[in-house]
Amino acid sequence: MVFDPFDRYDITPPDPIFFISSQAAADQRPEKVDLTIGIYKTAELKSMVFKSIREAEKKLLENETNKDYLSISGHQALIDGSIDLVFGKDHCERAICGIQALGGTGALCLGANLLAETLKMPVYVSKPTWVNHHNVFSSAGFMVKDYFYYDQKTQSLNIDAFFEALNRAEKGSVVVLHGCCHNPSGADPDLEQWKEISDLCKARQLIPFFDLAYQGFGQGLEQDVRAIRLFAKDGHSMLVAQSFSKNLGLYGERVGTLLVLTSEKSGVISHLKAIARASYSNPPRHGGLIAAHVLSDPHLRSIWEDELNYMRQRVNSTREHLADALAKSCPNHDFSYLKERNGMFCYLDLTKDHIESLKTEKAIYLTQSGRINVTGLNEQNVVYVADSIASVLE
Numbered sequence: 001m002v003f004d005p006f007d008r009y010d011i012t013p014p015d016p017i018f019f020i021s022s023q024a025a026a027d028q029r030p031e032k033v034d035l036t037i038g039i040y041k042t043a044e045l046k047s048m049v050f051k052s053i054r055e056a057e058k059k060l061l062e063n064e065t066n067k068d069y070l071s072i073s074g075h076q077a078l079i080d081g082s083i084d085l086v087f088g089k090d091h092c093e094r095a096i097c098g099i100q101a102l103g104g105t106g107a108l109c110l111g112a113n114l115l116a117e118t119l120k121m122p123v124y125v126s127k128p129t130w131v132n133h134h135n136v137f138s139s140a141g142f143m144v145k146d147y148f149y150y151d152q153k154t155q156s157l158n159i160d161a162f163f164e165a166l167n168r169a170e171k172g173s174v175v176v177l178h179g180c181c182h183n184p185s186g187a188d189p190d191l192e193q194w195k196e197i198s199d200l201c202k203a204r205q206l207i208p209f210f211d212l213a214y215q216g217f218g219q220g221l222e223q224d225v226r227a228i229r230l231f232a233k234d235g236h237s238m239l240v241a242q243s244f245s246k247n248l249g250l251y252g253e254r255v256g257t258l259l260v261l262t263s264e265k266s267g268v269i270s271h272l273k274a275i276a277r278a279s280y281s282n283p284p285r286h287g288g289l290i291a292a293h294v295l296s297d298p299h300l301r302s303i304w305e306d307e308l309n310y311m312r313q314r315v316n317s318t319r320e321h322l323a324d325a326l327a328k329s330c331p332n333h334d335f336s337y338l339k340e341r342n343g344m345f346c347y348l349d350l351t352k353d354h355i356e357s358l359k360t361e362k363a364i365y366l367t368q369s370g371r372i373n374v375t376g377l378n379e380q381n382v383v384y385v386a387d388s389i390a391s392v393l394e
């Protein structure tokens with residue numbers, strides 16, 4: 001008998017978001033509405049390539065003379081552009097170590113593995129959070145704990161429970177914070193609340209790890225990093241995982257950065273490079289170069305900012321349309337909270353049975369938790385969705 005090391009692997013559950021999204025993709029009913037995965041859709045419900053990215057790609061094709069490896073830490077112009085986007089042009093003198101990463105997930109993984117080298121304390125993630133946070137930090141060896149964040153019963157941020165959890169967290173723990181557009185709830189703290197969170201992190205010696213996957217989708221490029229800049233000004237040593245998947249539409253190109261703000265120049269970057277070298281050696285070249293080009297070329301940068309502004313307006317107006325349509329279709333239910341949310345995601349206040357009925361009877365796909373990506377809606381389907389919700393709520 002040949003020794004088969006593969007006969008001892010149980011089947012692990014599929015990723016809940018990719019799984020439901022593949023079910024939606026396979027559904028052939030013409031009335032189908034897919035509100036699952038976090039990919040921005042146009043008013044025609046199509047995925048898109050940014051004009052600014054297309055132009056950057058054309059330039060790259062004309063001028064590229066080789067396909068050599070990038071360095072282990074990636075394309076410096078991308079890292080510089082990312083630092084400017086996050087911390088501003090006149091960022092503090094404190095050392096910022098940056099490394100290109102495989103999207104926001106790759107940045108989170110690099111940060112998790114860096115922290116795991118010296119830290120044995122738990123990592124706190126919001127309850128609820130993006131499902132992959134648990135995977136990333138537990139894979140790096142951390143115990144992952146929740147801090148209470150959003151109450152689905154009242155559809156509101158429970159800031160007192162959040163503060164209480166931070167007060168109880170073990171000193172030296174890591175706290176994962178959504179820089180803006182909290183996924184899945186779309187509910188963010190206001191600036192005063194962020195200040196209190198910063199003070200609590202300081203008092204409890206907690207390490208802030210910002211996940212910034214939606215800069216530009218909430219209030220604007222600058223406004224969406226106000227919390228991060230406040231923490232930087234407050235003197236935290238902290239990490240930021242920046243994704244360019246959504247705000248440059250580079251999902252499959254895998255472009256992101258990990259930025260580490262430290263109190264002094266340190267060996268951090270050498271450790272990050274060692275982690276990167278052992279897992280993928282060096283980051284993807286094509287996405288890194290085109291993203292850097294859009295960020296650094298004034299002409300492309302202004303096209304990009306216009307595109308992003310337009311997308312943000314579509315996200316906000318679509319969410320408002322949905323809230324208005326639901327107010328008409330379901331007068332006995334309050335969906336007005338939708339108008340106060342930031343970014344692509346929000347919860348619909350529905351039970352698992354409602355969500356299942358919407359799928360089977362109406363071909364409307366939500367994630368299991370009730371999270372929706374509002375860009376799966378447009379003027380043609382929003383009333384259908386609201387009426388269908390009314391019918392399952394009856």
Ligand SMILES: Cc1ncc(COP(=O)(O)O)c(C=O)c1O
Nearest residue numbers: 038103104105130183213243245
């Ligand atoms: C909160 C959050 N963090 C990180 C990511 C990862 O982004 P990327 O696709 O760049 O890995 C996502 C993507 O959906 C996200 O929603």
